[in-house]
Amino acid sequence: xxxxxxxxxxxxxxxxxxxxxxxxxxxxxxxxxxxxxxxxxxxxxxxxxxxxxxxxxxxxxxxxxxxxxxxxxxxxxxxxxxxxxxxxxxxxxxxxxxxxxxxxxxxxxxxxxxxxxxxxxxxxxxxxxxxxxxxxxxxxxxxxxxxxxxxxxxxxxxxxxxxxxxxxxxxxxxxxxxxxxxxxxxxxxxxxxxxxxxxxxxxxxxxxxxxxxxxxxxxxxxxxxxxxxxxxxxxxxxxxxxxxxxxxxxxxxxxxxxxxxxxxxxxxxxxxxxxxxxxxxxxxxxxxxxxxxxxxxxxxx
Amino acid sequence: xxxxxxxxxxxxxxxxxxxxxxxxxxxxxxxxxxxxxxxxxxxxxxxxxxxxxxxxxxxxxxxxxxxxxxxxxxxxxxxxxxxxxxxxxxxxxxxxxxxxxxxxxxxxxxxxxxxxxxxxxxxxxxxxxxxxxxxxxxxxxxxxxxxxxxxxxxxxxxxxxxxxxxxxxxxxxxxxxxxxxxxxxxxxxxxxxxxxxxxxxxxxxxxxxxxxxxxxxxxxxxxxxxxxxxxxxxxxxxxxxxxxxxxxxxxx
Numbered sequence: 001x002x003x004x005x006x007x008x009x010x011x012x013x014x015x016x017x018x019x020x021x022x023x024x025x026x027x028x029x030x031x032x033x034x035x036x037x038x039x040x041x042x043x044x045x046x047x048x049x050x051x052x053x054x055x056x057x058x059x060x061x062x063x064x065x066x067x068x069x070x071x072x073x074x075x076x077x078x079x080x081x082x083x084x085x086x087x088x089x090x091x092x093x094x095x096x097x098x099x100x101x102x103x104x105x106x107x108x109x110x111x112x113x114x115x116x117x118x119x120x121x122x123x124x125x126x127x128x129x130x131x132x133x134x135x136x137x138x139x140x141x142x143x144x145x146x147x148x149x150x151x152x153x154x155x156x157x158x159x160x161x162x163x164x165x166x167x168x169x170x171x172x173x174x175x176x177x178x179x180x181x182x183x184x185x186x187x188x189x190x191x192x193x194x195x196x197x198x199x200x201x202x203x204x205x206x207x208x209x210x211x212x213x214x215x216x217x218x219x220x221x222x223x224x225x226x227x228x229x230x231x232x233x234x235x236x237x238x239x240x241x242x243x244x245x246x247x248x249x250x251x252x253x254x255x256x257x258x259x260x261x262x263x264x265x266x267x268x269x270x271x272x273x274x275x276x277x278x279x280x281x282x283x284x285x286x287x288x289x290x291x292x293x294x295x296x297x298x299x300x301x
Numbered sequence: 302x303x304x305x306x307x308x309x310x311x312x313x314x315x316x317x318x319x320x321x322x323x324x325x326x327x328x329x330x331x332x333x334x335x336x337x338x339x340x341x342x343x344x345x346x347x348x349x350x351x352x353x354x355x356x357x358x359x360x361x362x363x364x365x366x367x368x369x370x371x372x373x374x375x376x377x378x379x380x381x382x383x384x385x386x387x388x389x390x391x392x393x394x395x396x397x398x399x400x401x402x403x404x405x406x407x408x409x410x411x412x413x414x415x416x417x418x419x420x421x422x423x424x425x426x427x428x429x430x431x432x433x434x435x436x437x438x439x440x441x442x443x444x445x446x447x448x449x450x451x452x453x454x455x456x457x458x459x460x461x462x463x464x465x466x467x468x469x470x471x472x473x474x475x476x477x478x479x480x481x482x483x484x485x486x487x488x489x490x491x492x493x494x495x496x497x498x499x500x501x502x503x504x505x506x507x508x509x510x511x512x513x514x515x516x517x518x519x520x521x522x523x524x525x526x527x528x529x530x531x532x533x534x535x536x537x538x539x540x541x542x543x544x545x546x547x548x549x550x551x552x553x
Binding site for chain 2: 178183184
């Protein structure tokens with residue numbers, strides 16, 4: 001029981017990071033019905049910026065600056081590389097997001113090298129910074145990560161549901177043509193979505209970088225789990241993807257943990273969880289394409 | 302070139318300084334396919350004008366041309382201003398509201414949010430009052446204000462689409478086949494609502510319809526569109542008794 005609890009606690013940090021990145025994916029998917037394959041590397045680049053700024057300013061200010069700069073970058077990418085293309089033709093846009101991903105990875109490698117950099121935790125992370133619950137350790141760092149995620153989810157929720165730009169964004173996501181007909185400038189509204197998603201991605205990256213350390217490919221695995229969470233949550237449901245993120249993280253933690261102790265399965269290392277994520281994506285897409293909380297595209301006329 | 306026949310004197314309305322919308326010699330095409338050819342018509346301030354036409358005649362394209370949702374050449378004047386070079390969002394700001402075919406609501410938004418986003422271009426603080434007013438006018442919408450628009454029936458969605466369009470307090474309301482897919486009783490109710498709205502708010506209306514009966518009942522004037530060209534124009538009364546119109550659109 002103690003071990004089980006510990007594994008669940010251990011998964012929370014991953015769950016929170018997956019959730020934040022999954023929301024970023026869902027925002028873009030809701031609005032454009034395409035998956036931003038550059039999301040992982042946008043988050044990677046943003047995390048590097050935070051690490052770089054941290055050379056001169058405190059970690060929280062560095063993370064905040066990196067998020068702001070990522071938002072500007074996301075808006076620029078939308079304006080220069082996405083908007084000129086016909087949104088109904090997905091293939092070119094998807095290829096462009098792959099291109100952006102490659103450019104960001106190469107640039108990060110060029111600037112900051114391919115070696116690992118330690119990313120300082122923005123939360124208390126001394127060995128004895130934990131609360132003991134049933135013999136398991138719930139670390140302050142995990143609590144802090146959950147809190148940061150919770151605040152970010154609340155912020156996104158408020159922006160989408162209580163602001164005019166949020167209303168416009170939901171309108172564009174629901175029906176682009178009608179959004180234009182009520183006077184919404186759809187390009188600018190989508191740009192706002194890209195900016196928000198980029199900032200979210202960077203936060204997600206920094207929440208996980210403190211554990212994995214930085215290197216140009218550090219987000220590659222995380223984004224697969226985040227994508228599995230987004231698919232499981234329904235791809236267009238923000239709340240759904242948050243819940244799904246924790247489901248994915250717990251499954252990952254338990255599977256990897258218990259597989260080790262089953263005789264003959266010791267060779268299943270942490271990469272095994274990646275396979276599980278892919279299988280999960282496949283199963284959801286096959287049997288419940290709308291995910292747990294997604295909109296089933298059925299309309300009455 | 303097909304000349305437009307003008308019935309009686311009614312077709313010449315639109316002269317004088319009271320023109321709200323004037324479309325002249327407009328061509329429109331989707332890629333290589335030209336849909337509108339030299340279409341010209343006018344709508345006076347406060348008037349209800351109907352454009353009749355069969356499937357594929359170019360009715361929807363005519364409305365999309367006004368909103369610049371299709372590339373056009375020619376002149377489109379709204380209240381004295383040429384809008385043929387403007388973008389859709391700006392045209393909405395100048396006072397055009399468009400209810401597209403197939404309702405054009407936001408299915409994933411609540412009924413209330415649909416109305417709120419309808420007022421997107423407004424900056425005054427009477428938006429809440431207007432929403433309440435439309436809920437009074439359409440109590441069915443008020444009862445379902447927290448429901449997602451996609452879960453409404455066809456008739457309710459059409460009401461919502463009209464209320465949503467009126468939320469921008471438009472000068473001109475464009476209605477694209479509002480009767481499509483609705484039961485006769487609901488259509489009748491809907492058209493009497495259009496009449497009410499026109500009378501109470503003075504909103505100019507341009508309706509395109511296949512269902513000529515009701516449309517001619519609420520309209521002052523009409524045009525007949527065939528294969529992308531205006532072929533006939535007259536007052537509603539003149540059109541109603543015109544043999545060609547009767548045969549093609551009134552089932553008589």
